[in-house]
Amino acid sequence: MKTEELPRPTDAELAILRVLWQLGPCTVRQVHDQLAGTQTTGYTTVLKLMQIMTDKGLVTRDETDRAHVYSPRISEQKTQRQLIGDLLERAFDGNSSKLVMQALSSRRASPQDLAAIRQLLDQIEGGAL
Amino acid sequence: MKTEELPRPTDAELAILRVLWQLGPCTVRQVHDQLAGTQTTGYTTVLKLMQIMTDKGLVTRDETDRAHVYSPRISEQKTQRQLIGDLLERAFDGNSSKLVMQALSSRRASPQDLAAIRQLLDQIEGGAL
DNA sequence: AGGCAACTACGAAAGTCTTCGTTGATATTA
DNA sequence: TAATATCAACGAAGACTTTCGTAGTTGCCT
Numbered sequence: 001m002k003t004e005e006l007p008r009p010t011d012a013e014l015a016i017l018r019v020l021w022q023l024g025p026c027t028v029r030q031v032h033d034q035l036a037g038t039q040t041t042g043y044t045t046v047l048k049l050m051q052i053m054t055d056k057g058l059v060t061r062d063e064t065d066r067a068h069v070y071s072p073r074i075s076e077q078k079t080q081r082q083l084i085g086d087l088l089e090r091a092f093d094g095n096s097s098k099l100v101m102q103a104l105s106s107r108r109a110s111p112q113d114l115a116a117i118r119q120l121l122d123q124i125e126g127g128a129l
Numbered sequence: 130m131k132t133e134e135l136p137r138p139t140d141a142e143l144a145i146l147r148v149l150w151q152l153g154p155c156t157v158r159q160v161h162d163q164l165a166g167t168q169t170t171g172y173t174t175v176l177k178l179m180q181i182m183t184d185k186g187l188v189t190r191d192e193t194d195r196a197h198v199y200s201p202r203i204s205e206q207k208t209q210r211q212l213i214g215d216l217l218e219r220a221f222d223g224n225s226s227k228l229v230m231q232a233l234s235s236r237r238a239s240p241q242d243l244a245a246i247r248q249l250l251d252q253i254e255g256g257a258l
Numbered sequence: 259a260g261g262c263a264a265c266t267a268c269g270a271a272a273g274t275c276t277t278c279g280t281t282g283a284t285a286t287t288a
Numbered sequence: 289t290a291a292t293a294t295c296a297a298c299g300a301a302g303a304c305t306t307t308c309g310t311a312g313t314t315g316c317c318t
Contacts, residue, residue: 012306014219045307066265066314081235083220084228088236090143091212097242099213100229101249106210107217113226114250120230121243139275174277176296195284195295286293
């Protein structure tokens, strides 16, 4: 059971992955329509990117129907961890607490968020992880 | 007092910035030698990158001596916050607690680190920030 | 059947990132 | 002084990213 090493998604690729995570398996049309709310990219641009992502292994494609259906090959969580781990190495010298503290001090988190983080800290210290 | 918007440093640029943060103002030679421990990039590659970084405003250059001396124009902290904020928007939908939790659960932090984070949580909840 | 809409595939262009070779100038050393 | 080393500058190549136009195919509707 080997976890293939997938390339770090680029900015545009990540935007597409987020749509797939949110909506589930999608056609190019669906992704494009969803992105249209935020971006203004042509249909063929999205198509091309998703073809490239298929080559890279970031998504899989079901070609049964004429409009191919794409699915993400990594979960949102795994990708988030990959990106954080990457940033950790590149900018924080592997010091995760520094990263956490920067994140906490740069953006406000709700009391609920803070409580959730406390709970996680408890779990970690309790050896639950 | 307007804080200029500097571009997000690329991977190679970030590696150079880290040397400057660690050693202070440096010549190209010093940066190259330092990077040689980890990387294997030619001298002129580093030179070119640092020239580009000067154009972008990421570093400043003192041309007094023949070997120009480069200094970072943003602090390590500010850059880290920029990178985290960026990742937050691109991959975490702005939800900072999710980011923190992913960071905490993906890498082990020492008990001291965890304590420091708890302290920071206290400060935030106490309205100190 | 004919025409229109939707889809994939392909190629190419423009921009960025990373790399390095070469050139010419300046300092150091023998 | 002459050879050698060090430096900045420049240009260019190759890879990658993002963009879109065009062509060709398939399905649908009248």
